Amino acid sequence: MLQEDKDVIIFIIAGTAILLLLGIFIISFLFFYQKKQNSYIKEKNQLKNNFRQELLKTQLEVHEHTLNHVSHEIHDNIGQVLAFIKLNLGSIKDLPQAEKQVRIDESRDLVSHVITDLRDLSKSLSYETLVTKGLAETIRMEINRINRAANFSLEFNITGQVLPLSQQRELVVFRIFQECMQNIIKHSEANQLKITLQYSTELFNLIIEDDGIGFCPDDAIEQGGAGLENMKSRAKLIDATISITSSSGKGCTIKVSLNPSQMQVSFDGLYPSGPD
Amino acid sequence: MYDYFFLFQLAALLVYSIQFNKLKSTLYKWFLPYLIVMAVYEFGTFNGWFTVSGSNHWSFNIISTLEFLFYGYFLFRLLRKNKAKRIFTLALCFTLFVTTLNIFFIQGFWKLHTYSYLLQSVVIIAATCMFFYQLMQNVQSKIPLFRNPDFWLCTGLLFYYLGSFMFFASFSHMAYKGNPNYTMLYQVIYNFYNIILYVCLINSFLCFRKTKMLSYL
Numbered sequence: 238m239l240q241e242d243k244d245v246i247i248f249i250i251a252g253t254a255i256l257l258l259l260g261i262f263i264i265s266f267l268f269f270y271q272k273k274q275n276s277y278i279k280e281k282n283q284l285k286n287n288f289r290q291e292l293l294k295t296q297l298e299v300h301e302h303t304l305n306h307v308s309h310e311i312h313d314n315i316g317q318v319l320a321f322i323k324l325n326l327g328s329i330k331d332l333p334q335a336e337k338q339v340r341i342d343e344s345r346d347l348v349s350h351v352i353t354d355l356r357d358l359s360k361s362l363s364y365e366t367l368v369t370k371g372l373a374e375t376i377r378m379e380i381n382r383i384n385r386a387a388n389f390s391l392e393f394n395i396t397g398q399v400l401p402l403s404q405q406r407e408l409v410v411f412r413i414f415q416e417c418m419q420n421i422i423k424h425s426e427a428n429q430l431k432i433t434l435q436y437s438t439e440l441f442n443l444i445i446e447d448d449g450i451g452f453c454p455d456d457a458i459e460q461g462g463a464g465l466e467n468m469k470s471r472a473k474l475i476d477a478t479i480s481i482t483s484s485s486g487k488g489c490t491i492k493v494s495l496n497p498s499q500m501q502v503s504f505d506g507l508y509p510s511g512p513d
Numbered sequence: 514m515y516d517y518f519f520l521f522q523l524a525a526l527l528v529y530s531i532q533f534n535k536l537k538s539t540l541y542k543w544f545l546p547y548l549i550v551m552a553v554y555e556f557g558t559f560n561g562w563f564t565v566s567g568s569n570h571w572s573f574n575i576i577s578t579l580e581f582l583f584y585g586y587f588l589f590r591l592l593r594k595n596k597a598k599r600i601f602t603l604a605l606c607f608t609l610f611v612t613t614l615n616i617f618f619i620q621g622f623w624k625l626h627t628y629s630y631l632l633q634s635v636v637i638i639a640a641t642c643m644f645f646y647q648l649m650q651n652v653q654s655k656i657p658l659f660r661n662p663d664f665w666l667c668t669g670l671l672f673y674y675l676g677s678f679m680f681f682a683s684f685s686h687m688a689y690k691g692n693p694n695y696t697m698l699y700q701v702i703y704n705f706y707n708i709i710l711y712v713c714l715i716n717s718f719l720c721f722r723k724t725k726m727l728s729y730l
Contacts, residue, residue: 242692245683252679253702260675264668267645271658 291474292405295412302415310358315351322347372407373399373434376414380432383418389428397436400497406475410443410493413468413479417445417491420464425449425489443493451483516700518707519555525711526552528718535721540590541662547583570625574616581608581633584670588640591663597643604636627684634674641667662720669713676706
């Protein structure tokens with residue numbers, strides 16, 4: 238066989254092998270690409286599911302909180318007043334006419350007071366209020382409720398024009414607010430509390446300031462403060478930031494911030510700023 | 514002596530027959546006449562039915578052009594983007610024109626049309642790559658690649674045309690010298706890549722067992 242022919246045959250074999258490798262590379266790349274894309278899609282769906290789950294959890298917590306409030310109101314307020322009315326009316330038959338009338342009038346006033354309380358209570362079913370009246374109004378109602386029971390002075394301010402955030406974001410912000418209030422009532426020993434909602438097209442802030450005993454946020458998290466961690470993870474869920482400024486004896490300031498306009502674009506009613 | 518790939522060709526025909534009910538309402542229905550024609554052609558080639566003056570190149574010229582048109586039509590249907598379809602149609606028409614010109618005026622009817630065969634290979638390879646690119650863009654598909662009959666078809670075509678490219682590129686230079694090593698190389702390459710093609714086709718037909726692709730309905 239001529240050397241030239243031999244070279245050509247070697248060239249054909251080498252060329253064919255290279256083209257075969259090229260084909261293998263193309264197919265492998267395709268498989269690899271699809272695998273990567275599938276895992277990306279899976280991860281995205283997982284994130285979406287986590288978001289939905291977290292949202293549902295938040296919703297349930299708000300419901301639970303509302304039910305607790307309703308239960309306490311019925312037991313501590315309405316139940317007591319009704320029991321008093323019952324006693325009042327039970328002892329009425331032996332009384333002189335003039336005093337009877339006084340007791341009846343007193344009972345009537347108490348019944349109308351109970352009716353007002355019941356009406357307020359039905360209005361304070363927070364989640365529904367949140368859906369129908371929005372975040373600012375629901376926070377105002379919650380503050381009014383706390384104001385009646387708590388022994389500290391409460392100030393509530395709204396700056397800027399109230400803008401609706403999406404329902405999910407309002408729910409999460411409201412739940413953070415509830416959690417803060419619960420912590421303040423339980424632990425802060427505060428005398429004054431100031432709550433501010435700041436609205437602008439680019440920035441929304443919820444600021445909660447108290448003059449209580451304060452705490453060290455890092456220590457609180459280290460000591461298993463699940464509440465603070467919860468608040469942070471929830472804030473992250475809606476692309477909000479949360480800052481906690483506090484030190485021993487100097488009160489506490491909690492600030493939740495988010496960009497309403499950015500969220501409206503990326504949130505799309507389902508999932509914040511994640512992959513589409 | 515029959516080439517080994519003929520067995521795979523028959524196996525593909527057998528699998529097709531078994532899957533016929535599932536395939537008959539799809540674009541793959543055209544594989545029945547194609548596979549029959551190819552099997553008859555290969556059988557005829559082995560038995561020297563088409564040999565005229567010691568050569569059957571004229572029959573290969575015809576069958577390879579038919580094969581090109583058949584797979585070209587398939588790939589045309591598989592491409593979704595109008596721009597890709599338009600480019601591919603132009604390439605098909607141009608290649609067919611060059612093939613006709615080559616067979617009748619350049620290399621001649623009785624000699625193997627290697628120049629136009631190489632062009633056909635390039636066009637088919639490019640179209641399979643375009644299809645793969647389309648697959649990459651359509652990542653939302655829940656069907657894995659190995660269950661996608663179109664993927665198997667294109668994989669078979671890619672390997673078949675890539676593999677035979679070098680051989681046909683050197684054909685005019687080497688074939689007429691009667692080099693026995695070259696003939697052996699032909700046997701190996703032609704068998705190997707035909708086997709890949711028919712195994713891929715069998716896989717493609719078997720994909721219809723559970724999943725019906727909607728793209729070609």
